Amino acid sequence: MTTAAYTSHLPANAGWLTRAEAWLDHKGKGARIAATVLGFILFWPIGLGLLAYMIWSKRMFGKSCRSQTRHNTHAAWAAMKPSGNMAFDAYKAETLRRLEEEQGAFEDFLRRLREAKDKAEFDQFMDDREKRMKDVSEPAGA
Template sequence: MTPAASYSTNGTAMGWLSRAEAWLDSRGKGAWIAAMVLGFVFFWPVGLALLFYMIWSKQMFGKSCKRHSRAHHGFHAMKSSGNTAFDAYKADTLRRLEQEQDAFESFLQRLRDAKDKAEFDQFMDERAKTAAQEREQEREDA
């Protein structure tokens, strides 16, 4: 799921669920299993729902989770090939890709911030219009 997907038109519950899913994904299978066990301990339907979701999304029995952390990839990526020229090229390419990823993530954050500001400004404008209409109505009634 993309970061922008958490800002869907389905409401705040979907955003909260998307953020929870992303948070668990970033911590790996162990976090999903721990959440499921805690769900069973505190309220069994929650644990059952998490179990079904994990099976349905193939996170429990798949070879790997949908999302991997940078640390997981970093272990294999920094393994030396024995050729210093290739290793230097690989390190430079990985550094450049990480910079591009960081730039893209900051771009997405700026988009989210701009959307949040536009929505807040719209809310404040509507609120000001409503307050002005109420004051005008009070003047007419008086």
């Protein structure tokens, strides 16, 4: 990705610190953490300064999981709300019904797959146990 993608909102004479901040914002929380750790490794006051700036500017903790969950819940409720177009609502209801059937079929498939795996593992255990019992009893009888 070019630098223009994340610096397009910056003025043309933006300094390297401003461009670096925009790059870190674009890359996300992982890049901010990596930059702070690297700052501590290079020279501890740099890392401390980066950490203080991230906390002070609320960049490190700006988007919480709580706000994402709230947004996702709102989107789920909005999806269930009728649109007012009867043809679209019928299509949506049919698609949701079909997806629920497919989900049920897939869950049944996974259940059967787990049961088959469990049975194969149990059969293998019993075969190994029987083999060990024969090995133990043969030397004693010989």
